[in-house]
Amino acid sequence: MSKFASVRRWAALPSLMMTLALAGCAALGMTGSGGAVPSQAAAPAPTPVARGPLVAAANPLAVEAGMEVLRRGGSAVDAAVAIQAVLGLVEPQSSGLGGGAFMMHYDASTGEVTAYDGRETAPAAASAELFFEDGRPLDFAAAVLSGRSTGAPGAVPMLALAQGEHGELPWSELFGAAERLAEEGFVVSPRLAGMIAGRFPQTSTPDARAYFTKADGERHQAGDVLRNPAYAETVRRIAEGGSEAFQTGAIAEAVVAAVRREPRPGALTLEDLAAYEPIERGALCRPYRIYVVCVPPPPSSGVAVLQLLAMAERTPAVLEGPDDADAWVAFAQLQRLMYADRDRYVGDPAFVGVPVQGLLDEDYVAERAALAPGLTGAAEPGAPPGGRFTAPDATAEPGGTSHFVVVDAEGNAVSMTTTVESIFGSGRMAAGFFLNNQLTDFSRNGEGANAPAPGKRPRSSMSPVLVLDREGRFIGAFGSPGGPSILAYNAKALIAVLDWGLPVQTAFDLPNLVARGDGFGADTERFSPELREALAARGVALAPNASETSGLHGAIWRNGRWDAGADDRREGVVATR
Structure with a gap:
């Protein structure tokens, strides 16, 4: 059982049952605007019930790892653990053990849709001026490469929580593919090779240069075999000790040491890592024509x-x-x-009042949609019911993310978006993996709904999607x-x-x-x-x-x-x- 299995914090959102009742109106030929449902939107056939195996992910090695778990009778969440472990090795520019994630899960036995929040948190010592120096915000690249950019990673704890509730195989049996590929080596893909050769600030860090440089002094290229014994040891520890082995002990010590290095060391502590908790939230679901679309609530977008x-x-x-x-x-x-x-x-709802209901209010949505034809440039934010007009946002969001979907033989499904934030995160490595620079997802001017604060989760654009039919049955996953x-x-x-x-x-x-x-x-x-x-x-x-x-x-x-x-x-x- 996951040590997080008792952590259940449901967002104050409409119940799925009420949403599905609304969806029933759409099924009778009504849309939100009162028009007829277009013929293009004919409902997918609901019979037989949608079941796997199905895996779609950004690297064939990760897909095979997930399929192998499903072939052994594993659940969709079991496969997600294996997929993430491999993606963190073979696609480190996008996601990894040192990052965070949002997962949408559909339980085929109950019809329940759950959002799992594995977003990183700021250290206890963080302040609104986290990225200030000499009274001014740091240059963005300098902020990314600093130790200040790394939050307490959430992907592993989140997966441990979800797997403790929905897993079928032992946690210890989900990391074999990642361990083998790290120990024996994997073939560098063209996309990874392109990132290694790219002119990103992170590829110039000492850690990245050491990892991606061959004995002859040349950078790894497509087709080369890259080994990572440190990563193999890390996944062995996590397989044996669960999330606790990641959040405490040797791995946590390595993370803190990397964050505390110059230049611009960060304030992340062992206590911050040990205290991190993923959150199980109620899914945010709304009817769309004859469907129901479900996403994670804030701090997801x-x-x-x-x-x-x-x-x-x-x-x-x-x-x-x-x-x-x-x-x-x-x-x-x-x-x-x-x-x-x-x-x-949009920001962390534990710190700011996010007007979720107001942003989706029928009258407000109609008012905003009516503005679209007359726009000639950037739109101004509206005034949704319950919205508090905060300071303008100053968040810069670079790319460095991955998405995958899984459906198991019973029809349980996962849609998961996972990230280390920028390409190769902060460029700093610990225990064989790159650390996130997720805290640069805060507003760097220290103002607005997404300003930094101790323990706060930065706003995320990640928004994995599950689609249900008019009866509340799972029929699709996207992201x-x-x-x-x-x-x-x-x-x-x-x-x-x-x-x-x-x-x-x-x-x-x-x-x-x-x-x-x-x-x-x-x-x-x-x-x-x-x-x-x-x-x-x-x-x-x-x-x-x-x-x-x-x-x-x-x-x-x-x-x-x-x-x-x-x-x-x-x-x-x-x-x-």
Whole structure:
């Protein structure tokens, strides 16, 4: 049993049963705007019940580790533990043992949807001026590389909590693939090689140089075999001792030592690590047309995805499909409104009052959606019911994240987004893994809903999604990395699959369009010349997307089988047997 099994803190949100009752109205042909349900949104066949095995993740080695656990009778959460352990080794630029995560879980036996919060926490010694020096905020790169950027990691404790409640196999039997690959070595993938060779501040740190440099003085390249004995020893300790072996003892001591090194040592202590607790929260679920979409509540930004979908229900142009310029313009304008509200109001609910209900209030959503056609630049935040108008946000959110989905043989499902924040986190390593720079996800000017504070969790764009049918049965899971663009990527996938009726892989392959502020970032090369011209004529001048690329992974149950996909912008694959 996990030492966290007794930690149950439910968010003050509407019950899933009430949400499903509302969804029943949609099933009878009504939408949030009072219009008819479009034919593209025909419900996936609910019979037979959606079951696995299914794994979609960003690296084939991680996918195989998850499938191997499922073949042995493991649960979706068991497989998630194995997948994360391997991803932290073979995709260290994106996630790892030293980072945090949000997990959505569907229990097939009860129909319960649960959000697990493994977001990092600031040390007890943190202050609003965490990233100040000489009275001014630090340069962002300097803040990332400092010891101040690392919060108490939450991914391992969160997985231990979830596995203690939903695991079928012994915890100790879930780390074999990661240990073997670390000990014997794994082949460096092209994407990892590109990150190693990239001009990121983290690749110049002493730890990164030592890890990624071969005996001949050259950096590891694609096809090379990379060994990590320290990582093998770490996962052995965690397998034997559970989360306690990660939060205390030799691993914790190594983490604190790395954080306390110059330059700009951090204040994280052994006490901070030992005191970390993941949180089991009530899922935030809302009907969308004839579906129910579930996301984690704050400090995740899942509420922003639901707000955008609610506005989309009131915006007929969205339904015109991927070849229509008006649909893309409407999608972009709704994003501007969504991001303005998210940036102003979302933070750690233990420290600030996040107006979740107000942001999703029917009248407020209608009021915001009505502003979309007239926007000519960045949107201003609105005034949702219960919202307190705080100081403007000054959060910078770089990319360095991964997402995966799992469905087991019983129909239990996991949708999990996991991160070390920036590429290779802070660039500092301990016990064979990179440490997060998650605390730079706070507002660095020390103001607003997302200002730093002792023990506080920074706001996150991570928003893993579960989709239910009108009866409350699980039918889909989606999610993506991408820094703040996660919200746009997830919304694009959901609209493309649920509204436009596209196959999942086709939906993922669509161009991305991100509208936060007054610009439009996009996969410009994926838009046809004709569509680019039509968008420009409507005031949407596309520029190359400056944020992290998408890494969508997901699946939906259609016609008695899984329709699944893995974003071709990364190295992910899908396995179903």
